[in-house]
Amino acid sequence: MNRDPLTAKEFWLLSTLGFATLFGVWSAVALSGFVPSQFLPTPWGVVERMVELTAKPFAGYTIQQHLVSSVGRYLLGFGLAAAIGVPLGLLMGWFRWLDDVVSPLFEAVRFIAPIAWVPFAALWFGTGIGGPTLIIFMGAFPPALINAYRGAKFVEPRFIEAAQTLGASNWRIIVEVLLPASVPSIVAGLRISAGLGWQSLVGAELIVASSGIGYLMVKGQASISTSTVMAGMIAIGSVGIIIDVLLRRMEATINRRRGR
């Protein structure tokens, strides 16, 4: 039974060993010539390529320009998903009839992976901004809606009762009781939504875009430039981390102010 805590020294040693194993094996295989360098660049080869891409355009733009494109679409899709999903979810949690009407439709569409919307995205928007935005929206919308819904629906009844006995109107209850009480759930939902949205963006840009990180990677793949593909993966991962960290911070601040 091994539940003893690790000393700080052991932790750092093992973690470093873990990293070393990963990069060591990677570098060894890359350098051995067993696999052509086109297919497996060395770790530093990837870094070099990444730096190169900041100066030299590939597939039309530099890597930072691609990133800006991607992030722009992402914010649009995520913003729409949040702007529609959160209020709708709250209202569905409050008005039973709305829940009854929307839920069946939502449940039916929910199982369709967001990426399956790509053909229609292509059909309706070509390679313009609308295409990826639609996919991002389809990915980010469900968690935003569901968590807002749950937040509203499972608000402690005594808060509502207290407000009602104090004579609050329906509208006032929604704005001044339901909404604040649902905030933790909404924020948690937005964090998940942000993550899923970013993932959906990648998928969309692989197929229906003419710029963006996903597009960069597809073009890299077509020219068998693995270092480009990997540079793209790193860029995507990094932005993903930033988004997640930012939202976790926000969530923690909000929860802290409410004394959780």
Added chain:
Amino acid sequence: MAARRRFGRTQIAVATVLGTFALWYVLTATGVISAARFASPREVWAALTQISVQGYADAKLWQHILQSCKLVLMGFLAAIAVGVPLGLAMGWSKRAEAYINPIFLLLRPIPPLAWIPLAIVWLGLGDAAKVMVIFVAAFVPSVINTYTGVRALEPYLVEAAAMLGAKRWTFIREVLVPGAAPHIFTGLRLSLQASWTTLVAGELVGALHGLGQVLNAASQDIFPAMILVGMIFVGVCGGAMTWLLGAIEKRSMPWRTS
């Protein structure tokens, strides 16, 4: 009183679905939604018949479904076969966690779909590339959730097991795994969802058969009705597998109340 409420809800649900259907029919029949951008119910039905009987994109519907399901299962099962034990090890041994975590920290932020171009470079446009990406997609949630499940095991249960004299394998088999089971199943569910999304994406990028390929071909042929057929079956198959997993989950954990 509750029964009446439930009856009312089903009625509304049915009414909504029928209403949407009717709306769809009217909008497409009157041309408010043009045929180039969407399909009418009748066209969808025709497309469905076509793909089931004659076939589309070089195969019949059931063959496409079989292909897609086959790849999902291969990737998914491989991923959980490696991921769950790894999660158990990482959850239990702080040493294992310290050693393996760095790799996770690097891999986790990369969305599964971002592996597609790399998989294609390494393995081409065939099944192998898709299974690879499905594996990666399904691997991470199963490890993380299993790990969480082990960590969530109440300390007093671990102490009770030690007090009762459970040796290592008995402990793993009769305490650790059942204790972590609820979280493990959550991980499996997330892994399965990720597997389907990744599969469809992979097949959209390039494949010979499969539901994603149907979507791709229909997209290129500008055949909205067939796109809808593809999408419907992506939803149906994904939903069916999720339901099946849920049934397995319920049967494996008879002690769960919810």
Added chain:
Amino acid sequence: MSEIVFEGVRRVFTRDGKDFLTLDGIDLTIREREFVAIVGPSGCGKTTCLRMVAGLEFPSEGTVKVGGKLVTAPGPERAVVFQQFALFPWKTVWENIDFGLKCKGVPVAKRGEPIRRFIELMSLQGYESAFPHQLSGGMQQRVAIARAYALDPAVLLMDEPFGALDAQTRTVMQEELVRLARKNPRSVLFITHAVEEAVYLADRVVVMTRRPGQIREIIDVASVRRAEDWDRLEHIEEVMDQASFVHLRTRIWRLLREQQQPGEH
């Protein structure tokens, strides 16, 4: 064989780089088949004492020995009944009681009899196939006690076992425990902060000081019980009504009140 000996036990607990002394020199001997209760204010280290006998924690200084042997790990000869019951939710009542016997290596054929006996003893008939979540708190604790007794342990360690139960269930369980302890005597270490419970159940009551915990006084209850013949009384409320009981209880309360700081409730 089942004598518990604390010798010069000190326990230092480190958190955030700071050291907290929780136990400061405990010397205590629990004789064979003696029922000893430890009472004391919160944080005095009484649970820590139990956990050291169980082998779940270890002294920073001094030794804890059971039957002459140093305690190095948990084991079935020192069975523990936890406050949170600690039944495995995925196992039925039968399987929970069976688990310890299984780990001991008792062959399947020989396991049924002791399990049945304790199920009967703890009034759990009919619930063999139930899962813990289907049972009330009192019943769950009965299963936990059955599980412990089924191991036929030399030492029984009970860590506020009735703390999570409501008042009525608690008194029923106290009566049952007394009956059980009389029928199956063994060394028992019982932790509680309910003074009445301690006086009702125990042969001796150890009163501890607040942190850092030391033994303030050890009260001999058994001699009073024998002299006043409490055992002739059937019900717990009758025992607790005895003047001799009340005296002991008040004496212990006074000792505990000394421990309170001015300004505390």
